[in-house]
Every structure is written in structure tokens, then in C-alpha cells.
Amino acid sequence: MPDHSMHSPRASAAAKVDPLRLAYGELTQQIIDAFYTVFNYLGSGHFESVYVRALEVELHYRHVPSQREAPIKVYYKSFVVGAFRVDLLVANSVLVEVKTAERISKPHETQLLNYLRTSDHCVGLLLNAGDRPTVKRMIWTPGFK
Numbered sequence: 001m002p003d004h005s006m007h008s009p010r011a012s013a014a015a016k017v018d019p020l021r022l023a024y025g026e027l028t029q030q031i032i033d034a035f036y037t038v039f040n041y042l043g044s045g046h047f048e049s050v051y052v053r054a055l056e057v058e059l060h061y062r063h064v065p066s067q068r069e070a071p072i073k074v075y076y077k078s079f080v081v082g083a084f085r086v087d088l089l090v091a092n093s094v095l096v097e098v099k100t101a102e103r104i105s106k107p108h109e110t111q112l113l114n115y116l117r118t119s120d121h122c123v124g125l126l127l128n129a130g131d132r133p134t135v136k137r138m139i140w141t142p143g144f145k
Contacts, residue, residue: 023139
């Protein structure tokens with residue numbers, strides 16, 4: 001899983017991915033570009049909720065549909081056994097979790113991976129608006145459930 005870390009506080013979306021090679025590649029690139037636009041405008045130091053709301057607004061400006069605090073059902077053997085709320089569900093396809101940590105940690109990755117594993121979605125992004133903006137794209141292949 002690629003780590004699209006940027007190495008300056010004022011980042012650009014220079015770390016492009018090849019959208020033809022990735023599931024939802026074009027959509028995830030749009031989300032990543034929007035995230036860097038938000039980070040460059042706000043900088044670091046805000047609460048997660050500020051970045052989530054700003055990202056929702058930026059995606060709206062780009063005509064990319066998103067839903068903040070989207071409820072996602074958790075399945076066990078085809079039965080709904082619970083639910084959680086993801087920071088953003090973009091185009092009803094990509095789960096987005098926003099963090100404001102020093103760096104993306106294993107528990108952050110585990111959280112998103114569990115969200116993907118127990119839902120109907122297979123692609124997620126971890127966006128960290130810490131001192132250095134960081135993006136981590138994660139995939140869960142449904143055949144491995």
C-alpha cells in the first residue's frame with residue numbers, strides 16, 4: 001500500500017498515482033488533491049472535525065459527492081450486526097478517515113481496514129493533517145473476507 005507522504009508543511013499534490021491502475025484511482029486522486037488544498041489553506045493544528053468539514057466543502061466545489069459521518073453497516077455472514085460512522089463517504093464508494101496525529105499509526109490503519117473488511121466498501125483513505133500531511137490508501141479485497 002503506497003504511502004503518499006509529502007515532506008513539507010505546505011504540500012502540493014505532486015505525488016500523483018496512476019488512476020488507471022488502481023480501483024477508484026481517479027476518485028481517490030480527486031480526494032487526495034482536495035485534501036492537500038484544504039491542508040495548504042488551513043495548515044496544521046485544527047481539530048479533525050474542522051478538516052473533515054473543510055474537505056467536504058472542497059469536494060462539493062469540485063462536484064464530488066460526499067457524506068460526512070456516513071453510517072456504514074457492519075456485516076457478519078450476511079447479517080447486519082452493527083454500524084459505525086465514517087468521517088466521509090465519497091461518491092458512495094471510498095471511505096475516508098481524517099486524523100490529526102504526528103503520523104499515521106498502526107491503530108489508525110487497523111480502524112480503516114476493519115471498516116473496509118466489515119462493510120460493502122473496498123477502498124479507503126487515511127488522511128493525516130498533522131505537521132506533515134500524509135495520505136495512506138488502503139484496499140480490502142472482498143474475496144478474502
